[in-house]
Amino acid sequence: MTPPEQTPRDPMPRVRAADAVWEVVAQAGETGLRSSEIRERQHLTRGQFENGKAHIRDYKAVDEGASFVYDGDVYVVTRDPCRCALALTIRLSSIDKQLRRLHDSICRPLGKDLDADPTLRYLDRQIIAMLDNMAVMRQVGHSPTSRKLEGNAKSK
Structure with missing residues (x-):
């Protein structure tokens, strides 16, 4: 029986993933972006995207003074x-x-x-x-x- 393949730890730090997500979503303005668009534009894996969102919600949104929201369709950086x-x-x-x-x-x-x-x-x-x-x-x-x-x- 062969052991399951081990995946290496995600080399992208959460803060870098957060910056990448924030940058592209903020640039999109109130139009926002779908998760697939964010990942594609920033060349992020699903895990990197999820880690980035977590860091944004934990720290970056407060630090930036704007809300990071998902409205059921797109992610948006907003103060609305x-x-x-x-x-x-x-x-x-x-x-x-x-x-x-x-x-x-x-x-x-x-x-x-x-x-x-x-x-x-x-x-x-x-x-x-x-x-x-x-x-x-x-x-x-x-x-x-x-x-x-x-x-x-x-x-x-």
């Missing part, structure tokens, strides 16, 4: 509050689904047995509280399909 709100609601929608799945697949099946473990009971209550907050956001119109957000985007 409406665009940022849309990006947040898209991401929160995904987190909402993940929370529901976690709760429904781990906590709900246990029923009253959940109370046997204080940590699990605490986590269950925290997830329920987060889901309740997400429900309130949907009810007041802050969702990726919100007319409030669409109206703001059209008025820009």
Whole structure:
């Protein structure tokens, strides 16, 4: 049996990948770029692109004083509050689904047995509280399909 091929560690430092991603996305302006365009223009592997995005989100966006957002189609460097709100609601929608799945697949099946473990009971209550907050956001119109957000985007 032959051992699986080992891949060498990615030689591009995260900060360099972040600079490459930021540079090309910032140059694109409010039009933004798809991930494939960013990788192609900067000759980045998928891993380098992901590492670059992580570094941007962890450090570079704050340092540069601009938001780095994905709006469901393209990545953009922006200071537009409406665009940022849309990006947040898209991401929160995904987190909402993940929370529901976690709760429904781990906590709900246990029923009253959940109370046997204080940590699990605490986590269950925290997830329920987060889901309740997400429900309130949907009810007041802050969702990726919100007319409030669409109206703001059209008025820009």
